[in-house]
Amino acid sequence: MFIPHESATDLVALIHSGDLTAVEVTTALLERIERHDASLQAMLRVDNQAALAQAEAIDARRRRGEPLGSLAGVPVAVKDNMCTRGEATTCASRMLEPFVPPYDATVIGRLREAGAVVIGKTNLDEFAMGSTTENSAFGVTRNPWDPERVPGGSSGGSAASVAAGFAPLALGSDTGGSIRAPAALCGVTGMKPTYGRVSRYGLVAFASSLDQIGPFGRSAADVAVLLETIAGHDPADTTSVDVPVPRYSESVSRPLENLRIGWVKEHFGAGIGDDVAAAVREAIRTYESLGASVREVSLPHAKYSIAVYYVIAPCEASSNLARFDGVHYGMRTDEAVMRAELDDERARLEKAGDERGLADMDTAMVRLYRKTRAEGFGPEVKRRIMLGTYALSSGYYDAYYKRALQVRRLIREDYDRAFAEVDMIVGPVTPTTAFRLGERVDDPLSMYLFDLYTCGANLAGLPGISLPCGFDGQGLPIGLQLQAAPFEEEKLLRAAHMYQTATDWHTRRPELA
Amino acid sequence: MSLTREEVEKVSLLARLRLSEAELDQMTRQLGTIVEYVELIAEVDTTGVEPMAHVADVANVFRDDEVRPSLPRDEALRGAPNHDDECYRVPAVMGD
Numbered sequence A: 001m002f003i004p005h006e007s008a009t010d011l012v013a014l015i016h017s018g019d020l021t022a023v024e025v026t027t028a029l030l031e032r033i034e035r036h037d038a039s040l041q042a043m044l045r046v047d048n049q050a051a052l053a054q055a056e057a058i059d060a061r062r063r064r065g066e067p068l069g070s071l072a073g074v075p076v077a078v079k080d081n082m083c084t085r086g087e088a089t090t091c092a093s094r095m096l097e098p099f100v101p102p103y104d105a106t107v108i109g110r111l112r113e114a115g116a117v118v119i120g121k122t123n124l125d126e127f128a129m130g131s132t133t134e135n136s137a138f139g140v141t142r143n144p145w146d147p148e149r150v151p152g153g154s155s156g157g158s159a160a161s162v163a164a165g166f167a168p169l170a171l172g173s174d175t176g177g178s179i180r181a182p183a184a185l186c187g188v189t190g191m192k193p194t195y196g197r198v199s200r201y202g203l204v205a206f207a208s209s210l211d212q213i214g215p216f217g218r219s220a221a222d223v224a225v226l227l228e229t230i231a232g233h234d235p236a237d238t239t240s241v242d243v244p245v246p247r248y249s250e251s252v253s254r255p256l257e258n259l260r261i262g263w264v265k266e267h268f269g270a271g272i273g274d275d276v277a278a279a280v281r282e283a284i285r286t287y288e289s290l291g292a293s294v295r296e297v298s299l300p301h302a303k304y305s306i307a308v309y310y311v312i313a314p315c316e317a318s319s320n321l322a323r324f325d326g327v328h329y330g331m332r333t334d335e336a337v338m339r340a341e342l343d344d345e346r347a348r349l350e351k352a353g354d355e356r357g358l359a360d361m362d363t364a365m366v367r368l369y370r371k372t373r374a375e376g377f378g379p380e381v382k383r384r385i386m387l388g389t390y391a392l393s394s395g396y397y398d399a400y401y402k403r404a405l406q407v408r409r410l411i412r413e414d415y416d417r418a419f420a421e422v423d424m425i426v427g428p429v430t431p432t433t434a435f436r437l438g439e440r441v442d443d444p445l446s447m448y449l450f451d452l453y454t455c456g457a458n459l460a461g462l463p464g465i466s467l468p469c470g471f472d473g474q475g476l477p478i479g480l481q482l483q484a485a486p487f488e489e490e491k492l493l494r495a496a497h498m499y500q501t502a503t504d505w506h507t508r509r510p511e512l513a
Numbered sequence B: 001m002s003l004t005r006e007e008v009e010k011v012s013l014l015a016r017l018r019l020s021e022a023e024l025d026q027m028t029r030q031l032g033t034i035v036e037y038v039e040l041i042a043e044v045d046t047t048g049v050e051p052m053a054h055v056a057d058v059a060n061v062f063r064d065d066e067v068r069p070s071l072p073r074d075e076a077l078r079g080a081p082n083h084d085d086e087c088y089r090v091p092a093v094m095g096d
Helices: A008-017 A022-040 A048-063 A106-113 A156-163 A180-186 A220-230 A274-289 A302-323 A335-352 A355-360 A364-376 A379-392 A398-421 A444-451 A455-460 A489-502 B005-014 B021-043 B073-078
Strands: A043-045 A075-079 A117-122 A169-174 A189-192 A212-217 A260-264 A293-297 A424-428 A464-471 A477-484
Touching: A008 A022, A008 A048, A008 A220, A022 A048, A022 A075, A022 A117, A043 A156, A048 A117, A075 A106, A075 A156, A106 A117, A106 A220, A117 A156, A156 A169, A156 A180, A156 A212, A169 A220, A180 A189, A180 A464, A180 A477, A189 A220, A189 A489, A212 A220, A220 A464, A220 A489, A260 A274, A260 A398, A274 A293, A274 A424, A274 A464, A274 A477, A274 A489, A293 A398, A302 A379, A302 A398, A302 A444, A302 A455, A302 B021, A335 A355, A335 A364, A364 B005, A379 A398, A379 B005, A379 B021, A398 A424, A398 A455, A398 B021, A424 A489, A444 B021, A464 A489, A477 A489, B005 B021
Parallel strands: A075 A117, A075 A169, A260 A293, A260 A424
Antiparallel strands: A043 A117, A169 A212, A189 A212, A189 A464, A424 A477, A464 A477
């Protein structure tokens, strides 16, 4: 047995039976992180003592004969935009470098109740804005399959940590594809649940009507266990929906009968890589061989999804990120330096007799905000705040924000029509496999277009799952996306498990240097 | 429609960001490209379509109006860059 490659379900069983201790499991994974994370940089922070203390507490419960939770002793890596009480939560931003939350996110509380060991916090694009994890203020995460390539983003650290065997499970968040895309690029399974399925309380908000927390694992069966643990209504998040949570872990292994799957012509248009298109088509044939019926469905407004997304998400972000003001928590610019600058500016303007300039000068309070935010945020976060502020500003609101919300409804209605005919839509996750580090950093629009197949599910609030369905000519993983109607996670997990029973793509592991 | 540098500078004040000269140039160029792209949505016929701000049709959620423990003041202030144990400290807002 090689602990870093074991599934979460097997580890739980071995810990329950006493064949393994939680401390043995956590120790093995901490050693793996120690050996390989200097080059991958999937983890932002790992506190060995804290992780081992959690594991010891599980072993002590077992020795005392107390009941153990559904994830007892299983290490879980957590994206660093979910609050952990008493432990730094930075969102990979200088802005939150000093921030230590006074409370746990609801998902963290649920992990602890289930006996999971939070093994560390993972890297991300700053405030979850990006598709490569290159926008982190604290270093670039590398793809375990090829360290010269991106792991995808924004939950790149979580995806890479699961692929590299640092943890069997991880949590990510998905606003436009941030779980599904890195899962595809790193060759693991990742799910964005229905909007409202998982509480967002304690998730640092990016775009509140789109954000959703979800699980990563190396199989649909493991993802099912983690989703079951974190899903469900939470009074602290008024958008979390009060509907029963199915026992995903029990139903996942039951194949679906008379499965009707749809494919979308728009998914195979310009921009998709040949290897990706071929692997997805082959996966559709696999479903046919498993008894599924296949038909074409149409999502006529899908081509507008990126444009709609890059209005709505920045608008919501510009509003959400207004809270980072250098006053309540997080960093603040050096006040003495700021005052000296203002004094210099005033003296210069007075000397020049520039009345207008003097009248327009920032007050000390406004300059404190502006300078703190200029120093605390990276370029992509600034870009999105600017874009959102512009689109919401007087005179532009109707043309951008309001119209985007109207097209959003049309996108949702397309899906509703499709799901009246089929159980799920099968297609690609990303247009290509992992590209090279640095390749798109100077071209924001080409980066945004990488979300083409994923952001529709966020706009419509649907669940989607990404699972490995092959490799390209360079040995890089290719992802398959399944999307279904709201609250049909169970169907997606069962369908994903059917595929993983018929294929072995999800069992391939990268060779770490 | 592309953005002017003056507009970008004005938006940077609204957004409470301070951009360097080089950042203003780059931002003007990049935002122009992105805005041009998102104007794709102008071609969609949206007559009579209700804007969808939120996918879940949820109404306001209220809880009972009862006093509950909240975050203690010292914990709320602990993360503040500058405080005096009672309040957050900021530069004088009115005349200094």
